[in-house]
Amino acid sequence: MVPSCMHGSSRCTDSPPIAIADGSYETCWPSSATWASFNQTLRGRLVATVPLASVCHNSSFGTNDAAACAQLRSVWDYPTTHIDTSSSPMAPFFANMSCDPFTPSTSQCVIGAYVQYAVNATSAAHYQLTLAFAKQHNIRLVIRNTGHDYLGKSTGAGALALWTHHLRDxxxxxxxxxxxxxxxxxKFGAGVLNWEAQEVxxxxxxxxxxxxGRTVGVAGGYTQGGGHGPLVSTLGLAAxxxxxxxxVTGLWECVSATPTQNADLYWALSGGGGGTYAAVLSLTVKAYPDIKTAAANLTFTSEGVSTRAFYGVVQTFLLSLPAITDSGAVSIWLLAPGFFQVQPTVAPGMTADKLQALLQPTLxxxxxxxxxxxxxxxxxPTxxxxFYAMNPAPNITQYNIGSRLLPNSLLSSNISAASLVDALAFILDNDGVVSGLSVNVSRIPDVPNAVNPAWRQTIISAVVGIPYNDTSLQANIAGQRQITDGLIPKLDALIPDSGGGGVAAYLNEADFRETDFQRVFYGENYPRLLEIKHKYDPLGIFWATTAVGSEGWRIQEDGRLCRA
Incomplete structure (x- = not known):
């Protein structure tokens, strides 16, 4: 894959040609001298991508170093391996095996699906210069902090990344x-991580x-997409x-957005998805007095017991979730073949005795x-x-995923709960696992925001996954197709069209192939969000997979991002 440009024409065939066979650049691609001049303007903040896994291959980046490659493989699924780079996404599917540590040393190592360059941005001026350069040269722009991203929004073939990671004030x-x-x-700079925010x-x-996750960025897609976590049943979603x-908007203007100033932009950014309205420099949020917290973990397996007994206990746990979440607790759980784990259930302001009483039916x-x-x-005591004692630091997700927001009506009776358990069992029997986060965020905030209204009737954010194959891109494509066409529909069949608003998903943890993403991710908010997108980004500088307005573009097989 060669560096390529966005194309504003109605058909890609109207664009300058791209020469793939001989590895040359498109005619629109800036020359080396132009990039050097841009770097000089930025005072050396332009970072050329060198894939992390280049140590595992013989390529233009160097020769295979077996020891360095073995060490990299041993930590590849740690978030810290990717966080401080300007280019490596944590969801491996979106690297497209461009330069992969688990493929043979003789296989390709090219920039491919990674960004070509990144700007280490630490000021509004850096943002403005980057946006202007991307627009002037018709280059795809992405916004990246840590690379925590399930939908490929923070990477892209031939792209220039606005790298916000060092805005850590x-x-x-x-x-x-x-x-x-x-x-x-x-107030958090755009690069602040969750653990940093919590410790201060x-x-x-x-x-x-x-x-x-400890290393998720606070101000980026996490909060802009709604943002769940251990405190949300007590305090509300991050948004x-x-x-x-x-x-900084798509017109290079540095503005503040509050409920009373640029209120429409404030509304859109607060739950309407990231990477499409403007580039965030900082975020200011409510802070609350610290609170005593109870928490519990639970694990059991199906070893030596019948399938009926195993799933019977799972059903009992699910039926206890309304009482748990109504109390202000959040329960994070995992269901895999023959295995069930709650890790953890977090109950702010509650005692361990009270929490155990809520879990007692399952016990x-x-x-x-x-x-x-x-x-x-x-x-x-706090x-x-x-958080540190009961919420172990997770590795990056090595799964192809899809998700659904499951309404509380599914747990209103034994009959509906049994139907849900049957659907979960089907998923497990067909190579899947289910990660659930159970919440009650029904309280509407004093200031309305663009959070998908379906969240207010949700009791489980269910993520369905099929393991990622380290060596076969085709196997991952097939796995993602199975998620889309085979597993998620089993959950869809349970969700009523009325009441909770129909089929919905958490837009930060979802299937990037969702065909009706406008309705599923954004609900009734989508038309207004699209108007706001066009107001603050009329030139179409910002684009991300499944983001508001993304349907106006399509990615070609050669990697070019073109007008639809």
Missing amino acids: IAVLGSYESPLYRGKAM AHAHGLVVVGGN DQVLEWEV DALQDNEIPYDYFVADF YLDS
Whole structure:
């Protein structure tokens, strides 16, 4: 794959030709001198991509280093391996095996699906220069912080990345005041990670809403896409916390967006998806007094017991979720063939005794069926103590995925719960696993935002996965197709068209091949979101897979992003 340009023509055949056979660039691609001049303007902040796995291959980047490659393979699924790079996505599917550590050393190692360059941006001026350069030279632009991204939004063939990772300033605001909020707040630069935000909050006797992953960026797609996590049943989604965005729009303007200033942009950024309206410099959110927290873990398997007994206990647990989430707790669980794990259920402001009472029906069902289990519940003096003790740092997701938001009506009776268990069993019998995050975010925030309304009736955000194949792109394509066409429809069949709003999914953890993503990811908000997109990005600088307005473009087989 060679560096290529976006094309604004109605048909790609009207564009300058791209010569793939001999490896030459498109005629629109900037010369080396132009890139060098741009780097000089940026004072050396332009980063040319060198794939991490180049140490595993003989290529233009160097020769195979077996020891370095073995070491890289051993840590490839750690988020820290990818976070500090400007180009490596954590969802391996979107690297397209361009330069993969698990393929033979004789296989290709090219930039391919990675970004060509990245700008290490630490100011509004860097943002503005990058946007202007991308527009002037008709280059695909992506926004990247850490690479935590299930849908390939932070990478792209022939792209220039606006790399926000080093905007790491954090400020505690003791007396934030606006017409709609008065209280403590925290302001985060676009590159701040969840663990950094939580530790500074903790040091000041505060908590803020953040994700389950320690290294997820706070201000990026996480909050812009809604943002779930251990505190959301008590405090609301991450998007519900937003007080102010500081952004650079598609017209290179640096503006603030609040409920009273550029209110439409504020609304869109708060839950309407990232990477498409503007590039975020900073985010200001509500901060709350720290809180004592109870948390519990539970694991059991089907070894030595009948399938009926195993799934019977799973059903008992599912039926207990309304009481758990209504109490302000969040339960994170995993169901795989013959294996069930809750890790953890987090209950802010609750005692361990109260939490155990909520879990007791499941524990009783395990004992009644003589199923061995591992269980731990404890009180913690602060939220961060519980987070570190009970929420182990996850590796990157080595799965092809799809997802659905499951409405609370599915757990309103034994009959509907049994139907859900049957669908989950079908998924497991067909090579899948299910990761569930159970919440109650039905409380509507004081200031409306663009969060998919389906969230307000959701009790489970269910992610369905099929293992990623390290060496076969075709196997992964087939696996993703199975998710789309075979497994997710089993959940769709359970979801009523009315009440909860029909089929919906969390847009940050979803199937990038979702054909009706406008309705499934954004619900009734989509038409208004599209208007706001066109207002603040009228030149079409921002584009991301399944983002608002993305249907106006299509990716060609040769990697070019062209007008639809």
